[in-house]
Amino acid sequence: MQLEVEDNKVGGTNTTATIAPERQELAQFPQDNVDYYQKIKWNGWGDTRKFLHTLEPSGTIAITTPTASAVPLPSLANYIKKELTLNGQTSNLENTPSIQLDQINIAAPRPINPSFERELQSIFTPDQLKTDKFARITHVYGKSIRDLVRLRIGQINNAPDLIILPQSHDEVEKLMQSANKYNVIVIAYGGGSNIVGACEPVTTDRFVVSVDMRRMNKVLWVDRREMTACIQVGIMGPDLEKELRKSGVSLGHDPDSFEFSTLGGWLATCSSGHQSDKYGDIEDMAVSFKTVTPTGTLELRNGARAGAGINYKHIILGSEGTLGIITEAVMRVHPLPQAEEYFGFMFPSFTHAINALEQIRRSDILPTMIRIYDPDETRLSFSSKPSKGAFSEFISSAIKHVCLSIIGFEGSKKQVDFHKKSVFDILSKNGAFGLGQSPGKTWAEKRYDLPYIRDFLLNHNMWVDVAETTVSWSSLLPLWKEAKQAFNDHFRSKGIPSWICAHISHTYSNGVCLYFIFASKQNADNEMTPYTEGKRLMTDIVLKHGGAISHHHGVGYEHVPWMNRYVSNGWINVYRKIKEVVDPKNICNPRKLMPTQEEENGQKKYLFDVLNVKQPKL
Incomplete structure (x- = not known):
């Protein structure tokens, strides 16, 4: 049985694949399924059918x-213009459209080793x-501001040479063995929602x-007695919850990227979800998993807990594909x-909030989720509502200090009431003043809509980015105040309008x-230096106040320059030794997570400083 590879080429050469007899049952991926990378925006966030735009002639967003x-x-356009002001001059919504996909040229794949x-x-x-071309372009970047700007101007310098879509743990093992043999770089790709350059x-x-x-x-099995489930890690958030609900259970992990991220990505970046106050972060949910490394597969036993030495799962959790590829996970x-x-x-x-x-x-009673918006993000929240309403207008224009909070409870009716x-x-x-259940x-x-606003702003001569950290209770307000003041001072000293807001999304006993x-x-x-200077300033202020480099976005290459200040050199050397043992040829996602010597x-130079954008307006 013979099947031709798509576009008749692998590595730029015409080739015909001969399928071994034991593989013939998987020769055709069901044709009614379209791969996820073909469903989502290549130069923006999320669903191709969801976007912000202006209505003419009113200019309403x-x-x-x-x-x-x-x-x-109705309130969003005026809010944007009002907030991004400098010396009383409002920021108009100028058109800065993306390049079209067919206008982009990328280098041909490197020659592939015939063996x-x-x-x-x-x-x-x-x-x-x-x-x-489409497959390669949609697997080169994540969704950071640098990533999207480079896509939108067609600046793609290092597209992967080949995209592989495995369907089993066995296939990933064989791929890793072959890649290690022929010194081929292997980068795990989940939903592609990462914003720190990790993929x-x-x-x-x-x-x-x-x-x-x-x-x-696939959800491979659910054990209702042990309350665990074994899951292939390429499953997307909505599909995971849909399958688990068939068995009457839920994972309870709901990050902002939920619709377009995978279980594997959550594990690889130490993700956190909206409901973490009740259900914990991803490391609290993970029982065990299989990880394919270049030197073999690492497995863990299932169990409630073990005190038998090092907790090995934490060597892989948050490792961002630099040690191997997670394939299956047993989750609580x-x-x-x-x-x-x-x-x-x-x-x-x-x-007050x-x-x-x-x-x-400090009490023994915790909601499922508490989210608190500072005054600037409170006004943004009310300004981006579909309906004005008297109360929304009041909040957006008259009140400068009030803060919105969303608080959720889940469980039995008796528990929720208590x-x-x-x-x-x-x-x-x-x-606090109660607003009822409507908010x-x-x-x-x-x-999940905020990234779509970011896409709209990129289309209109503006940009949006984020930074997050874990900070102690005592340092919370000082960090919030200094970061907001320093960020605005930085940009306005350069004659550039700016805007910054913040919210609290996860709580712990110590921060x-x-x-x-x-x-x-x-x-x-026509370059990104003001942005990178602002991002560097934010990270420096976070470390000054004892904050974590990241709470849940990860490290990638964006945060590598600060790793020597965040962890001791001893721990960096421990990671390097582990990397040398499990990945001696450095084929797994090189130059991520930790600085090279x-x-x-x-x-x-650090990639943070090298992977800049010189052509566009930013």
Whole structure:
């Protein structure tokens, strides 16, 4: 049986794959399935059917979704223009459209080793091997501001040479063995939502394979007695919850990227979800997993807990594909809650909200989720609602210090009622004003929409980025104040308007996750230096106040320059020794997570400083 590889080429050469007899049952991926990378925007965020745009002649911003067309967001345009001001001059929405896909030229794939090619053809079907331009472009970057700007101007220098879509653990093992034999770079690719450069190929001299895990998307089993489930890690968030709900359970992990990220990506970057206050972060949910490394597969036993030496799962959790590829995971699950209630509250100030939050955290009663917006993000929230309403207008224009909070409870009806009573008592003692369940309902419906606003701003001469950290209770307010002031001072000293807001999204007994969103105008100097200077400033301030380099976005290459200040050199050397043992040829996602010795010694520039954009307005 013979099948031709897509576009008749692997590594730029015409080739025909002969499928071994034992592989023939997988020769055709079901034709009614379209791979995920073909469904989502190549130069923006998320669903191709969901986007913001302006309505003419009013200039009102509207959102179109798969279920609704041109829903007006009547306050958003004025809010953007008002907030991004400098010396009283408003920022107009100038058009800065993306280049079209057919206008982009990328280099041909590097020549493939013929022996490596033959081994691939014995492992995979032709439909699992992709070398066409669209596949390569959609696997070169994540979704950071640098990534999107480079895509939008067609600046693609290191596209992977080959995309492989495995369908089983066995296939990943064989691929890794072959890649190690022929010194081929292997980069695991989940949903591609990463914003720290964790999946970008950076080599110039070796053949690069991007391993798209999204066909490994099955829940293999659910154990209702042990409340665990074994899951292939390429499954996307919505599909995972849909499958688990068939067994009456849920993982309870709901990050902002939920719709377009995978379980493997969550594990590889130490992800955190909206419901972490109740269900924990991804490391609390992970029981065991299989990890394919160049020198063999690492497995862990399942169990409630073990004190038998090092907790080995933490060597792989957060390793961002630099040690191997996670293929299957046993995860803790919980029964579907009988009741789910989310409420909105308004606080007189950010300080009032933080005081209430700390008191709740000190009690034995915790909501499923507490999210607190500072005054600037509160106004953004009300300005991006589909309906103006008197209260929204009041908040957006008249009140400068109030803070919105969304608080959720899940569990049995009895548990929810008990927790609500205790939490609401603390809120009222700190000046909170209840808004009912309507804000909670709106939050649940719109919580994944913010990246679509970012895409709109990129189309209109502006940019948006984020920074997040874990910071202690005592340093929370000082960090928030200094970061906001320093960021605005930095840009405005250069004659560039800027805007910054923040929210608290996860809480712990000894601190919180503080999440900044910041924006500015694209500048006339046609390069990104103001942005990288701003990002460097934010990271320096976070470390000054004892914050983590990241709470849940990871390291990639964006945060590598700060790793020597964040962890001791001893731990960096421990990681390097582990890397040498499990990946002696350095084929797994090189130059990510930790600095190389050349970078550390100043012999080579950090990728943070090298992977810049010179052509566009930014």
